[in-house]
Amino acid sequence: MLILGIESTCDETGASIVKNGNSIISNIISSSVNKHKKFGGIVPEVAAREQLKIIIPVISEAIAHIPHAKIDAIAVSFGPGLQGSLLIGVETSKILSLVWNKPLIGVNHLIGHIYANWLTNKSRNKKISINFPLIALIVSGGHTDLVLMQDHGKYKWLGGTLDDAAGEAFDKAGRVLDLGYPGGPQIDKLASTSTINNDKFILPRPMIKSNNYNFSFSGIKTSVINQTNNIKNNQDKIKMAIEFQQAVTEVLIIKTLKAAKKYQVKSILVGGGVAANSYLRSEMKKESYKNSYKIFFPEKNLAVDNGAMIAAAAYYNFKPIKIINLQTFPGLAF
Ligand code: KG4
Ligand code: ZN
Numbered sequence: 001m002l003i004l005g006i007e008s009t010c011d012e013t014g015a016s017i018v019k020n021g022n023s024i025i026s027n028i029i030s031s032s033v034n035k036h037k038k039f040g041g042i043v044p045e046v047a048a049r050e051q052l053k054i055i056i057p058v059i060s061e062a063i064a065h066i067p068h069a070k071i072d073a074i075a076v077s078f079g080p081g082l083q084g085s086l087l088i089g090v091e092t093s094k095i096l097s098l099v100w101n102k103p104l105i106g107v108n109h110l111i112g113h114i115y116a117n118w119l120t121n122k123s124r125n126k127k128i129s130i131n132f133p134l135i136a137l138i139v140s141g142g143h144t145d146l147v148l149m150q151d152h153g154k155y156k157w158l159g160g161t162l163d164d165a166a167g168e169a170f171d172k173a174g175r176v177l178d179l180g181y182p183g184g185p186q187i188d189k190l191a192s193t194s195t196i197n198n199d200k201f202i203l204p205r206p207m208i209k210s211n212n213y214n215f216s217f218s219g220i221k222t223s224v225i226n227q228t229n230n231i232k233n234n235q236d237k238i239k240m241a242i243e244f245q246q247a248v249t250e251v252l253i254i255k256t257l258k259a260a261k262k263y264q265v266k267s268i269l270v271g272g273g274v275a276a277n278s279y280l281r282s283e284m285k286k287e288s289y290k291n292s293y294k295i296f297f298p299e300k301n302l303a304v305d306n307g308a309m310i311a312a313a314a315y316y317n318f319k320p321i322k323i324i325n326l327q328t329f330p331g332l333a334f
């Protein structure tokens with residue numbers, strides 16, 4: 001089965017053809033991130049205007065070698081996301097579904113991030129053996145959630161952030177450290193390419209002992225801001241980046257493992273842009289192996305927004321929307 005996955009919830013516009021829910025045939029992503037850099041964050045109106053220009057070229061490239069007669073269904077992210085961006089992806093998908101006469105599947109963007117873990121491509125072509133029940137940790141620019149999955153389509157939300165998302169905290173800390181937008185990849189680079197130790201900064205680990213699966217990251221960010229006067233040179237920046245990553249990672253790991261233990265799961269999946277973070281990847285792997293859980297991360301380029309993860313989620317949760325019901329647009333949600 002070939003599914004065309006379309007993603008346009010934030011600054012990326014993605015279209016991808018995925019075979020049988022895991023094999024990537026094409027995956028085209030265009031990002032307007034450079035247009036937002038000078039503002040220090042995403043400007044929704046700018047993102048939507050760029051998407052209006054680029055969505056058809058992106059889809060055309062993704063289907064360049066596949067006649068549309070061979071596509072079995074169209075899947076689209078229907079939220080959460082920026083209203084203008086969503087409109088462009090969803091309306092384009094509705095029209096394609098109508099003129100090509102293909103089923104349309106609405107996919108919750110966050111579930112898409114989970115399903116990035118089922119994707120394979122040339123460099124990740126080993127058989128993926130994810131076992132249920134599993135805990136999924138979603139760490140993106142807009143969300144931080146822990147979800148229990150008993151099977152495909154069976155989601156139980158266990159908890160999430162009470163304030164900033166993990167990615168948002170990375171981006172705000174990056175701004176304080178003057179690293180530009182988005183801060184996540186910059187902090188990762190700064191902290192992982194240096195051999196110096198952090199002997200200077202201490203940040204809090206909010207809610208690490210709380211008896212639930214919620215998170216709070218705004219206090220870590222505030223603490224970075226409060227210590228700015230002590231960041232005097234590049235070495236200090238690196239030390240702060242190291243401490244910041246450790247603080248966020250520690251909280252994420254403790255809560256994820258706590259949920260894994262409580263629900264006696266077999267696998268842990270991590271998804272969303274922050275899943276590209278090298279320190280989180282290595283520490284989470286270490287702790288999961290220690291506790292005998294199978295741990296999965298998407299390939300780094302598939303952790304951030306893309307159409308392939310939307311197609312994969314649609315394949316494993318196939319619930320087409322009747323053209324007649326397109327106004328209501330029910331989709332996959334948890
Ligand atoms: O999932 P995503 O592409 O978009 C949303 O759905 O929000 O996530 C974007 C977020 C940004 O906050 C970005 O800074 C963060 O993911 N991110 C990272 C890394 N790469 C992207 N954070 C930490 N380390 C990284 N390597
Ligand atoms: Zn995302």
